[in-house]
Amino acid sequence: MNPIGLELTFTAQDVANTRFAISPLGEVVASVRVVKNPAAHALLRPWAEQARERLAGVHWELLSDLVPVPTVSIVGFVCPPPSIAVPDLEVELATMRSLAHLVRTDLDAWGVPRSKRLDALYADPERGLERLAEEIRRYWAAAIEPYWPRIGGLLGGDVLYRARRLVEGGLRSMLADLDPQVTWEDQTLRLPNAYFSGVRPLRGLGLLLVPSVFAWPRILSVTVPPWQPTVRYPPRGIATLWERSGAEPPEALAAVLGRTRAILLAELDQPASTRDLALRTGLSAPGANQHLTALRRAGLCTAHRTGRQVLYARTAIAEALLGRDADT
Structure with missing residues (x-):
């Protein structure tokens, strides 16, 4: 090598x-x-x-x-x-x-x-x-x-x-x-490669x-x-792709938002779709979507379209409420 x-x-x-x-x-x-x-x-x-x-x-x-x-x-x-x-x-x-x-x-x-x-x-x-x-x-x-x-x-x-x-x-x-x-x-990106080496221009x-x-x-x-x-x-x-996180939100947050919405926020360690969140939490897709819409309107998550699906992500405010670093 x-x-x-x-x-x-x-x-x-x-x-x-x-x-x-x-x-x-x-x-x-x-x-x-x-x-x-x-x-x-x-x-x-x-x-x-x-x-x-x-x-x-x-x-x-x-x-x-x-x-x-x-x-x-x-x-x-x-x-x-x-x-x-x-x-x-x-x-x-x-x-x-x-x-x-x-x-x-x-x-x-x-x-x-x-x-x-x-x-x-x-x-x-x-x-x-x-x-x-x-x-x-x-x-x-x-x-x-x-x-x-x-x-x-x-x-x-x-x-x-x-x-x-x-x-x-x-x-x-x-x-x-x-x-x-x-x-x-x-202006050079260096990558590991076990089989090839050398300099490659990107050709514009x-x-x-x-x-x-x-x-x-x-x-x-x-x-x-x-x-x-x-x-x-x-x-x-x-590393956690195949695991169910079983994320538990702070009890105080669950008391304010409701346990279901707090759990949805806790599950958003990585952006996720409504369908994925529904599968993880046991909610129906329409039910998960309703809660996510409410969280988005409250400024606790954002929605981003990628292709045919919409991904939800926590905002900095939600990260703070969960006691987590927004950069991790």
């Missing part, structure tokens, strides 16, 4: 073009590594154990072949960087299916021995990508979609957090706690930052043309 890793150099144009996105397809592809080798992903094992059961009888062999373990690299056509901030899975699959012209070149450069399924993909890229898209839909329905309210909430919450850091302290502040091994100095395209639950514990990067340079990183709060 080269300790230097990757160095991504920024120009003023790159800073201006840096953006965030959430990628359902990226979560599918990264999660395959976890299903195939759960021992290497301790924080994700609760999900992996359930996912392996849910995937019993589901055919995803071609997808599996395209994500070998250990994963040195993944061919570009399988998981292209998202072009919009919050695409749904079908939008990303449509992009993937449009990349048949890259299949043979990418597989030739990949350097991984080809299985019979990969040979079939190579021989007929259009038909092969249709098969891959269908496998991904089945895999998503079994292993990711049941957990997406919480996963999507965590990813969206991280984007909101970093947007706030960017506004308050600029790019340095936003990137400062991306990962303990990531540093920003002299800026950096695409994609929070990814299933990237953990690694920072995953794409720096080769034609894609926008992309970094996939684990979001904040991943």
Whole structure:
């Protein structure tokens, strides 16, 4: 392993073009590594154990072949960087299916021995990508979609957090706690990488930052043309993703707000959707929404739309009432 890793150099144009996105397809592809080798992903094992059961009888062999373990690299056509901030899975699959012209070149450069399924993909890229898209839909329905309210909430919450850091302290502040091994100095972002090293200019395209639950514990990067340079990183709060917090609000706060609303505030350690909060607290979705609306009107939480869902986050006033540091 080269300790230097990757160095991504920024120009003023790159800073201006840096953006965030959430990628359902990226979560599918990264999660395959976890299903195939759960021992290497301790924080994700609760999900992996359930996912392996849910995937019993589901055919995803071609997808599996395209994500070998250990994963040195993944061919570009399988998981292209998202072009919009919050695409749904079908939008990303449509992009993937449009990349048949890259299949043979990418597989030739990949350097991984080809299985019979990969040979079939190579021989007929259009038909092969249709098969891959269908496998991904089945895999998503079994292993990711049941957990997406919480996963999507965590990813969206991280984007909101970093947007706030960017506004308050600029790019340095936003990137400062991306990962303990990531540093920003002299217009250069330095990333750990076990397999590649060197300096990569961003070519004026800026950096695409994609929070990814299933990237953990690694920072995953794409720096080769034609894609926008992309970094996939684990979001904040991943250690408690599969746990029910059982958050208990202060009794004095519950006496003023009512226990249900106080519990909802306590559950918002990370931004979350109405559906996720309803699942955690045992409320109906309409009931949770009614209480959240009241809390928002009182200035105790804010609502932010990310794609098709609305994420609620505590305000500084709520943090103070709960006796917590608003920056944690």
